[in-house]
Amino acid sequence: MTETVLEIDRVSKSFGDNKANDAISMTLARGEIVALLGENGAGKTTLMSILFGHYVPDEGHIHVFGAELPPGRPRAAIHAGIGMVHQHFSLASNLTVLENVMTGTETLWSWRSETGRARAKLTSLAERFGLAVDPDARLGDLSVGEQQRVEILKALYNDARILILDEPTAVLTNLEAETLFVTLKEMARQGLSLIFISHKLDEVMAAADRVVVLRGGKVVAERRAADTSKAELAELMVGHRVARPVREAHERGASVLEAAAVSVRIDGVDRLKDVSFRLHAGEVLGIIGVSGNGQAALARMVSGTLARSSGDILLYGEAIGDLSVAGAIAAGIGRVPEDRTRDGAIGEMAVWENVVLERIDEPRFSRRGFVDRKASIAFTEAIISGFDVRGGGPLTRTRLLSGGNMQKLILGRNLADRPRILIAAQPARGLDEGAVAAVHARILDARKAGTAVLLISEDLDEVIGLADRIQAIVGGRLSAPVSTDEVDARALGLMMAGAWKKEAA
Amino acid sequence: MRFERREHRPLALVILTPLLAVAAAMALSGLLIAAAGAPVLEAYWRILVGAFGSRLSATETLTRATPLMLTGLAAAVAFRARVWNIGGEGQFYLGAIAVAAVGSRLLADAPGFLSIPLLLVTGAVAGMILLIVPLWLRLKFSVDEVVTSLLLNFVAVLVVSMLIDGPLKDPLAFGWPQSQAVPDAAMLPKLVARSRLHWGVGIALGLAFVVHFVQSRTVFGLKSRAAGLSPEGAIFAGVPLARTLLLVACLSGGLAGLAGAVEVMGVKGYVTTDLSPGFGYSGIVVAMLAGLHPLGVVLAALFTATMFVGADGMSRALKIPTYIADVTVALSLITMLVAVFFAQYRIRR
Numbered sequence: 053m054t055e056t057v058l059e060i061d062r063v064s065k066s067f068g069d070n071k072a073n074d075a076i077s078m079t080l081a082r083g084e085i086v087a088l089l090g091e092n093g094a095g096k097t098t099l100m101s102i103l104f105g106h107y108v109p110d111e112g113h114i115h116v117f118g119a120e121l122p123p124g125r126p127r128a129a130i131h132a133g134i135g136m137v138h139q140h141f142s143l144a145s146n147l148t149v150l151e152n153v154m155t156g157t158e159t160l161w162s163w164r165s166e167t168g169r170a171r172a173k174l175t176s177l178a179e180r181f182g183l184a185v186d187p188d189a190r191l192g193d194l195s196v197g198e199q200q201r202v203e204i205l206k207a208l209y210n211d212a213r214i215l216i217l218d219e220p221t222a223v224l225t226n227l228e229a230e231t232l233f234v235t236l237k238e239m240a241r242q243g244l245s246l247i248f249i250s251h252k253l254d255e256v257m258a259a260a261d262r263v264v265v266l267r268g269g270k271v272v273a274e275r276r277a278a279d280t281s282k283a284e285l286a287e288l289m290v291g292h293r294v295a296r297p298v299r300e301a302h303e304r305g306a307s308v309l310e311a312a313a314v315s316v317r318i319d320g321v322d323r324l325k326d327v328s329f330r331l332h333a334g335e336v337l338g339i340i341g342v343s344g345n346g347q348a349a350l351a352r353m354v355s356g357t358l359a360r361s362s363g364d365i366l367l368y369g370e371a372i373g374d375l376s377v378a379g380a381i382a383a384g385i386g387r388v389p390e391d392r393t394r395d396g397a398i399g400e401m402a403v404w405e406n407v408v409l410e411r412i413d414e415p416r417f418s419r420r421g422f423v424d425r426k427a428s429i430a431f432t433e434a435i436i437s438g439f440d441v442r443g444g445g446p447l448t449r450t451r452l453l454s455g456g457n458m459q460k461l462i463l464g465r466n467l468a469d470r471p472r473i474l475i476a477a478q479p480a481r482g483l484d485e486g487a488v489a490a491v492h493a494r495i496l497d498a499r500k501a502g503t504a505v506l507l508i509s510e511d512l513d514e515v516i517g518l519a520d521r522i523q524a525i526v527g528g529r530l531s532a533p534v535s536t537d538e539v540d541a542r543a544l545g546l547m548m549a550g551a552w553k554k555e556a557a
Numbered sequence: 558m559r560f561e562r563r564e565h566r567p568l569a570l571v572i573l574t575p576l577l578a579v580a581a582a583m584a585l586s587g588l589l590i591a592a593a594g595a596p597v598l599e600a601y602w603r604i605l606v607g608a609f610g611s612r613l614s615a616t617e618t619l620t621r622a623t624p625l626m627l628t629g630l631a632a633a634v635a636f637r638a639r640v641w642n643i644g645g646e647g648q649f650y651l652g653a654i655a656v657a658a659v660g661s662r663l664l665a666d667a668p669g670f671l672s673i674p675l676l677l678v679t680g681a682v683a684g685m686i687l688l689i690v691p692l693w694l695r696l697k698f699s700v701d702e703v704v705t706s707l708l709l710n711f712v713a714v715l716v717v718s719m720l721i722d723g724p725l726k727d728p729l730a731f732g733w734p735q736s737q738a739v740p741d742a743a744m745l746p747k748l749v750a751r752s753r754l755h756w757g758v759g760i761a762l763g764l765a766f767v768v769h770f771v772q773s774r775t776v777f778g779l780k781s782r783a784a785g786l787s788p789e790g791a792i793f794a795g796v797p798l799a800r801t802l803l804l805v806a807c808l809s810g811g812l813a814g815l816a817g818a819v820e821v822m823g824v825k826g827y828v829t830t831d832l833s834p835g836f837g838y839s840g841i842v843v844a845m846l847a848g849l850h851p852l853g854v855v856l857a858a859l860f861t862a863t864m865f866v867g868a869d870g871m872s873r874a875l876k877i878p879t880y881i882a883d884v885t886v887a888l889s890l891i892t893m894l895v896a897v898f899f900a901q902y903r904i905r906r
Contacts, residue, residue: 356795357792357793376795377793378795387793394789394790395789395792396790396793398786398787401783405779405783409779409780409791409796410794410795412776412780413776418776421775421776422774422776423775423776423778423779
């Protein structure tokens with residue numbers, strides 16, 4: 053455990069005025085698992101991108117196995133034995149596992165003979181590290197956990213001795229994550245060195261030998277996992293903890309939006325199956341689940357961009373068939389989409405255009421087909437000041453706003469008209485602590501004012517903090533609701549894993 | 558060295574970009590002129606004289622710029638909404654032949670105040686129809702409209718060729734394949750006496766301002782821009798994507814069809830298969846040169862027409878081939894694309 057395989061020496065990188073990495077130094081020993089812990093925007097991914105040659109550092113050096121790594125050259129990084137497992141896998145879903153692993157390694161002229169050797173190497177690697185996977189399976193047919201195994205195998209196939217995993221558990225269920233940690237430990241035992249990036253304290257404590265904490269682009273602390281606690285790490289990571297707003301007890305009102313056994317089928321695949329929920333005025337109903345279990349379809353259906361295949365939707369007690377976008381807006385449904393840069397705002401358009409686009413046909417923003425620019429900009433200015441949107445005015449191109457400010461803008465656009473219903477899909481995803489607190493406070497304010505909030509999220513803390521009742525979504529099905537005050541995180545974890553489905557069956 | 562996206566584009570840069578691009582293109586094609594053994598600066602002077610040196614040449618340049626403005630507007634309008642209309646040439650011809658057919662048959666005896674507006678609308682509608690087909694195929698079956706609209710050009714030209722050799726053939730044309738002519742009453746009045754310049758240039762200019770106004774001030778302009786920039790974002794905001802793009806196609810196809818109508822009613826009076834020296838395709842160049850801005854289209858069309866018309870003068874005076882002007886226009890498209898890239902990014906070390 054004494055041989056140092058990787059040494060990062062005072063690496064700095066700035067983007068404009070933003071110092072993403074500020075003189076970061078760290079080491080990695082043979083057979084060691086180091087967790088790189090930090091919030092979004094702390095500089096973890098930037099550091100790893102420098103290591104892997106995607107960015108050139110402004111200053112500093114990296115030594116791998118004693119030799120200096122030339123900056124900005126991914127090939128050199130791979131050659132030096134660094135393998136990267138990306139958060140969003142860089143695999144082709146229409147190729148087989150074997151083909152995916154071989155991509156980029158084969159010489160053009162003799163691939164036939166390579167296939168046999170590649171298969172042997174892949175099989176032996178899979179056996180050696182306990183990463184069972186069928187080499188001939190089409191990648192698209194595999195589960196997310198299996199795809200991740202392929203991504204790891206691909207790195208190992210390239211003779212990686214240092215493995216970097218970028219938020220490896222973000223897409224996994226708890227069970228899959230535990231299996232992954234067993235694999236990681238086995239890999240370390242056999243002499244590989246691993247860095248995994250995370251902002252989850254539990255898994256850092258569970259899997260790492262050593263923890264390096266980043267904050268604001270600097271290394272703020274380094275601890276042996278055995279010598280620290282979750283509480284200490286949390287404090288180091290956040291600095292001073294920003295108080296998240298607290299949900300107060302509050303009477304809920306009548307049911308405003310109800311789904312009764314709704315199914316959605318797209319291209320022959322059931323995205324939602326017999327989904328039922330009842331959303332009341334003045335409450336937050338949390339839909340919790342690991343991403344990819346039907347949240348997107350649910351959010352789109354209640355936002356008016358996806359038609360249901362069967363079942364009923366009741367709005368204010370009346371069956372309404374399918375919701376349209378115009379219908380949803382007219383009915384007082386505010387919508388915060390999961391993907392704010394794709395659906396929520398059009399980056400190349402001005403802030404004011406994004407604010408009024410979905411309501412442009414209303415007489416306050418246009419008359420006889422002509423845009424009332426003055427009124428639109430005034431409305432936008434009110435939202436900007438009312439919701440503390442920073443980084444630009446009404447005429448700024450929306451793309452230039454940070455994620456948090458864009459989210460506040462989208463939230464503001466929806467809340468300014470005091471909607472009766474708010475659909476919020478992953479409203480705080482990817483935001484820093486301060487912005488998260490602001491978004492949560494707005495959602496709780498809306499609840500207090502009597503808005504019915506449907507909160508779709510995969511963040512357990514968020515759902516527990518905001519929701520009055522919780523339903524889990526697994527494989528397109530919804531569990532029965534439970535009251536937040538009557539469950540703990542463990543029970544919710546079981547719900548997210550689909551334990552209720554076995555009971556029902 | 559790497560490129561970073563510029564956060565703000567200063568106004569000076571927006572104006573300077575096309576000017577620098579054209580200057581660079583002229584410098585580059587200057588090499589070609591020098592290689593042909595002619596003095597470069599004099600060659601460009603001859604082009605300018607050839608295009609604007611006399612009353613006749615100036616009106617000729619404007620006459621040539623007129624259809625280019627319209628086909629340029631057609632391309633700019635479509636490209637802004639990411640409708641890749643490469644079929645301007647076909648729409649031009651269909652607009653032209655529709656005017657010749659309706660003008661020589663149904664409206665042969667109608668007075669001008671009636672037949673002129675009706676024929677202009679006829680040409681526009683014909684162009685619209687030819688673009689609605691590819692757009693419908695895209696919306697319904699995800700067929701790439703680049704391919705379909707382009708291929709329909711050949712269909713349109715062949716249909717025109719069939720008609721002017723068949724049912725619409727002018728019996729008084731000594732056997733030449735040429736359509737029957739629209740009546741004199743339906744011809745656009747001349748703007749300048751004893752020249753070819755007609756009121757079509759006024760129509761094109763007016764439409765450039767109308768399109769600019771529609772794009773910058775109306776709900777339709779906002780929605781079509783949203784639909785073009787981000788279909789997902791537009792759908793989420795409730796913009797009816799199909800209807801919006803259909804309207805864009807009508808506008809774009811209509812403008813290209815109108816170009817054909819105006820060319821028939823302003824200049825020739827009848828249709829032949831060489832009515833357009835590639836006006837539809839040049840319209841794409843004009844639109845790109847203009848950065849898809851409707852008012853920029855006017856200037857870009859003037860520049861292109863200047864090069865084309867002036868090239869004859871240069872050729873006669875200096876004994877070098879006219880195609881050098883084609884090269885200059887083509888080069889300016891390339892330099893413009895490069896310049897637009899540099900205007901959007903800045904270089905960082």
